[in-house]
Amino acid sequence: MKIFKQGILLLLFLLLFWVLLTSIDSQELIAGGVIVILLTLVFSRKAAVFGDFQITFKSLIYSIAYIFVFLAALVRSNLDVAFRVLSPKLPINPGIVKVKTSLNSKTGRLVLANSITLTPGTLTVETKGDHFYIHWIDVSTQDVDLASQEIVSKFEKYLEVMFG
């Protein structure tokens, strides 16, 4: 069942990718279909990560919401960093802090780490079990929980729904 699910998901992803690449054309679809099915067969066992996606309506909503949250964070982070770069004094207060996450699925953790990396002044340096080590350009707290609150939680609640 799990394999079946991840296989289907993989297939859909690949098909979407193919269509984006080639636009819609009968010949392309035939060839693409064959290739995608072959690839799915080859990779279905290894593609456990695709099985992490939750296929529910809620997760779809959350996904869309997440995109906006993330984009907002992204813009904010960039403006922040831009400000820091441009200001002559270079106002930074960097350091590596430890945060905790409750996400279990690998994909979720990946997306979380990526999101952290792309948002204000934070950069995932290392992951160890539940803990992420984050390079923070402006360390406001060194406490694990507080830092988690500040950095992780705003993404986590969406990702928990999306990836379980």
Add this chain to the structure above:
Amino acid sequence: MADILYNTSAVLALIAIILAAWRLLKGPNVADRVVALDVMTIISISLIVYVASIAQRVIYLDVAMVYALISFIGVVAIARYLERGL
């Protein structure tokens, strides 16, 4: 108007490349250079897309995709090399 904006953007991107090249030159250590390389390739992708737009060829974008892919793998490879995981 639009052309001027696009061209100006390209010039800015070029300046950005030069800056990244400066970091590439300065170092001081390998990781810095890799960061510079990473930034350079990303800016280069924008240049490629710009070139595609002025040449009016969609197909050039395939190059940009390969470019992005390669820069990613290149940086990961160097990183893995550095941490002795190659």
Add this chain to the structure above:
Amino acid sequence: MAVFGGIITFVGSIFLLLGALGIVRMPDVYNRMQAGTKATTLGILLFLAGIAIGHIECMCIFRILILILFIIFTNPISSHALARAAHHIGIPLTDKSVTDALAEDESEKEEAIS
């Protein structure tokens, strides 16, 4: 439309420039990475989007979309991998740094082993 795209592109290029400036100005590798990954990711995102909008007739929107997704997905991974490697081989944080939780944990672990 073209002008709108142009403006977006221009903003994107400014972010690119800022990112580049960031890696020149920042004091250590990790901070440079901050500038490099963030500013440039947004920059290129905007740059590409601008061009896609500006040249909507050329059917390049899908490819640019793929490109953007790919960059958003891969760029943090490579940054992370690089940061991890840099930290592992002991490239020091800048003197301004206030803490290094990872280094502490690592050294604790080593002590425990020895």
Add this chain to the structure above:
Amino acid sequence: MINGIIIVLGIIMIASAFMAIYMRSLLSSIIAAGVISLLASIIYLLLAAPDVAMTEAAIGSGLTTVVFLYAFNKVKGRGEDNHG
């Protein structure tokens, strides 16, 4: 415009070439050499040769660098490459 891009890229390429030659750390040299190829592939695109650009990016910059890295893995007491 095109000429301008080519000149700037060319200068960076030549500078990178010197960097590749004179960097004390081999890894840095390789990175510089990779930059040459990367920029060259933009020039190819400007010269209306996307096939070449793609190949140069994929092979010249990507694969060659990786092959170099694998070779380094075997030739140097590793770790002394980290600085400089």
Add this chain to the structure above:
Amino acid sequence: MVNPLYLFIIALGTGFLLSLIDKLYRSVSLILFYATLTAMLGIAGQWLVEIMRGMEAVVIYTAGFQAPYSINLRLGMEEAVFVFLANLVGLLSAIYLFNKFRHSKVNAMVLFLMMILGINGLIMTRDMFNLFVFMEITSIATYALIGINRNTESLSAGFKYIIAGGIASSFFLIGTIYLYRLTGTLNIDSMIASKELIAGNAGFIALFLALSAIVIELKPFPANGWALDVYQAVDSGVVAVIATASSAAMFFVIYKLMPLLNITMLDLLAGIGGITFVFSNLVGLKQKNAKRLLGYSSIAQMGLVLTALSLVMKGSCGIPPKNLLIIVVGGLFLNHFLAKAGLFWLAGLFKEQDTDKWSVIRRNPLLLFIFGSFIFALVGLPPFPGFWAKWELILYLAKSGQHFWIFTILLGSFLEAIYLIRWLISVVKDTVEQEVVLSFQKILPPVLFMIGLYNAGFLMIINYYSFNPLFFAPLMVAAFFFGIDWLPTKFKGIFTIAVIGAFAYHVVPQLDGIYQIFAVLFLGGGLIQLIATLQASGKRTGFYPFVIMMFLSLGILLKSETTLQFFYAWELMTVSSFLLILRGGKARNHSLLYILFSLAGAYFILTGFAYAFAAAGDINILSITNITAYSSVIYTFFLVGFLIKTGALGLHIWLPGSYAESEDDVSPLISSILSKAGIFGMMLVAGIFGKSLFGKIEISAALGWLGAITALIGTLMAIFQEDIKKLLAYSSMGQLGYMVLSVAMLSHLGWISALYMSFNHLFFKALLFIAIAGVISRTGTRNMCEMGGLIKRMPYSFISVLIAIIALSGVPPLSGFGSKWLLYTAGIERGWYLQTAVAFFASTIAFLYCYRLIHTIFLGQPKPKFKEIKEASLWYLIPQYILIMAIMAISMFPNLIIEPLAAAVNNYFSTTIDWNGYTVISSLGYWNGNAVMYVTMGVFALPLIILILTQRRPQLVKQFNIVFAAERPDRPETTHVANNFFAPYQKALGFLAYPYATRFWSAVSEWTQTVASLFRQIYTGNGQTYALHIILYVVVLYFISGGR
């Protein structure tokens, strides 16, 4: 007919499949590998046969488009030959490497296949860029294969190779792309058609760059350090392919591009080749490592081939006569190809590659034969293709007036001969040995290539020169004698005599004039002397084949109708005599000197023939007589060549050693017969060109002086010898001086005396040498002062020597008197009083050594250790007495011989002597051999009888007992009367006998060695420096070629 594309297809297909199959079954992949190589060879062979039969050259288009639009291949005559050879060497090398392939990864086989594939492509393709691709395929496969031996040397050599190859291919690429830019095509044929488009500056550079890349791949002289390292370090099986097939392919590329080149570039190429040829060989002189030596030789040979091709192309405006191209370029190339591959294969049998550690070869007749054949082929001796090629090339050069090139090519050949032959000698003579690993698959390839070499040589004779079957006799009979070498000596000896007799019976009647005279001299003399060789016991392996080869080649020398035949016979004679001399126990250095001087002489003769051809337009010997232009130059060349053979002063330093150190029964053959070949040649040319002047000096007059002085110095040197054979050798030199003098007189009487002296010398010197051989065989020493009193033990030998020295010294009544009489008469008649006086003086002091011979050896007190020795073997005595009878006969009845001589000479000069019974009457007096004999016998008989009657009981005193009475000297033998016998004379005449010539030649040799070691300093072993050399080379070439 199989499409030639299948050469690529099956190679690639097998390559692709091999690793897959290898995962399943090793043996299947091995079989597939060899089957593929065989199939490729089969395809190539099939095409070769078809095209040889007259099929048109085929052009293979790929992708279904005509020439400029797609890549096309061409398979014509040249391509077919090269492809066939490349695949052949590929298959054989693969067989050679069988064990390596079986035990290493399958990748080795794949790489090997790809290398061969690349070579095939290089040869066949007609597209510039495709050429580049195939160049890279070949190079990359080679780079990887170099690692088949994983030692540091081969790895570092391989890296150097990669650097050089990389630079070369970069240049080629730049050149190609600009050629494309200018001509708008990549197809070579189209480029040739639009040649005017690359006439400009840029076109020149583009072409120059592409060309220089290929030239670099051909390893031109200063820019080739990397190649030498590769040759030295890499496994033999691989190197055989690199040195032959790869180089051949590169060479063929140049051939392909030649129509694109202008005269300047052809000159440049010729220069590149020439410099490479000479300097590589020069540097090779100092080389001790066999494979590196072969490397130098390979590079040099390719340089030679390149030069030859360029010169031929240049001289004929791009459309060379086909035969010339085939013989010269094809011959040189084939020669190098087969011999070098074979030698590299041989080199692989040895662990240690020092040239003086290869002696183990001599234990194995097959190996020795292969090795010798290859060496001689490389030196350019008949019947190998290199010989014919060199001949045609020199003739062509002389005809087209490229004098400098003649010198260059012969100089290079000579240098190469030095180290190759030195190596051969060291193999035969040295005793340091090492293990060799022999196995069938390692022996088969060189054997096949050796057979191929012989075949190629004979095919060339058959196809291009209509030789009388007799001219094959020396080689064929020698080969036959090799076949029966396992028989006992006696049988072989008698058989040899019979064969020579039959040959003489066949040949002598066909000749006339001096040809016949010399035929009798050579063959008759040989027949008599060969009896002495029957004394040997055991098998005496490798003796008779050379003997018979020498005599038969002397025979055909006289039969030659063309200059080529003459030269062919001359070279055969040289090489066979060299091998005979080499058999002598201590002949190592002397035989080297001998062959080197002989080769130099042969080159002079060759040059003479070449200029004669240029002047006469024909190689018929008779046509030389019509030459008027350049006669003095031609004459001089001939004279130098022949004078070397006679050992004239200054050119004689090879002579004493070779005469003395050859085996005891070989010495007479060499001294009394072989040296006459020089006299024969001299008479041949003197009769034609004798009157020519060099400036204002009459060449013949100079020759006369040279002869006279040679006679004097030779005699003087003979006096001071302790070694009996050396004494005889110097004496021969002196005698030959007389003959030279009399030949130079260019008068009827002079020539008669020359011929007469030749016979006389034949008789007495053979007699002396054989008698002495008998003595030496019993005493075991050649030091005269260790002998003494042998008259009691060896009376018959004593008589022989006595007769001989009487005949030698020119006192009545024996034939020597007649010869001297004729000489003086002729000299006075010619008006050469001073020369005659010198000769007279020389002949007077000849008494000194004659006396010593008889006194020191036979008279005096016998040494204790020789108390019990017996008379010499009967086989020694028989020829002696035949010779004595001959001396007696011509002494008593001089007209027996003088009449035919005079008749022969009549063809050249009008007669000046008359006959009256047994009396010879010249303008100055007369001589009756009979009368002289009777009178002298009477004069001598009386004292002899008195002596015998009065000296009844001579008292015998122990030799050293006077000394023992007082104190014992450190070295008792120095007190012997015979020791340093002529010390007093040394004070008076020693300055004349001072070895100026030896000093001169050793200075030349040392200087050459110094230059060689100087030049080899450029091979620093540093890959980077080599890269710099390459670029420097290209730049310098460009500016030399007058770019701009």
Add this chain to the structure above:
Amino acid sequence: MVKRFLILLVLVFFVIMLLPLVSDIQPQTELNPLAKKYVKDGPDELGSANLVTSVIVTYRGLDTLGEVAVLFIATAGVGFMLRRRKGSKTNPQKKRESSEILQTGTALLTPLIFLFGIYIFLHGHLTPGGGFQGGVVIASAILLSMLSFPQSEINHKILNAIESLSGVLYLVIGILGIYLAAGFLDNRILPLGDFGRLFSAGAIPVIYSLIGLKVGSELVGILDSMQRSDS
């Protein structure tokens, strides 16, 4: 120092020598006849929209075969020169594990990169790229897995089989050209199809696919031998 000066001197002369190549050659303004022919007749003759591809695969197909051979040789050579480590257990230095994020990312990206590679070589006749580029992309997908999971072994049998069979098939298609079309490597053994669509240009997509597979597996072979050899 003297050496450097000498090198500089040589290079200066080299530059002087090369100068006419820059100064004497005017930029082209028009295609030369050969290129004109390719551009004019190529699309109709071979049906490939990407003219570079038609030149590479058909007009100069032998070059491409050679190119494949070169890469093949390089793979064989690299494998030949490097000794494979015997068994992964004797591995002397432990490699550092890659980070979890990288591993997850790799697992997500690999199929996509694969597909992208296939897209590139399958569309070689329509868009830039082709067998070599596609092969490199595929190889880089596997390289990415090698980077993330350094201990995992590549199945050499499959790799070899792909490499060998695609190479042999390429040759077979080439041979078919001799018999079914006008010459070796002629792509017109299959119908040319609708110009500009995927199934067009005769055998070009097939050839490029085979080249792509071959190049990909060869490059993986090179990387694999370099990774696994003794260090």
Add this chain to the structure above:
Amino acid sequence: MTLVSIIGFVLIIVGLWGMLTQNNIIKIIIGFSIIDTGIHLLIVSIGYIKGKTAPIIDSVLLKTDAVNQVVDPIPSALVLTAIVIGLAVTALMLVYAVNLYQRKQSLDINDFEELKW
């Protein structure tokens, strides 16, 4: 395009310079790849015609119009081959470097002079 040709030549010269002056084998190889890049630039620049576009026919470039619109496709084809060959050579050189290093624990080219004269 002359400008690119010049860049190509400069890269070739710089690569040569590096190859000839650097003692480290890896540096020499890098010099080589710089030369290669230079040559590739050169080749592509040869085929370029000012103001023309890539020889790929699609919706914006018509088949009938192509002759006047595109650059020379041949140099592109050539350089593709050259790039692949360059990779092959580079890989092999590196393998050599690895092997040489294993023998002597050194990458200095001056340490590999055992064969000379």
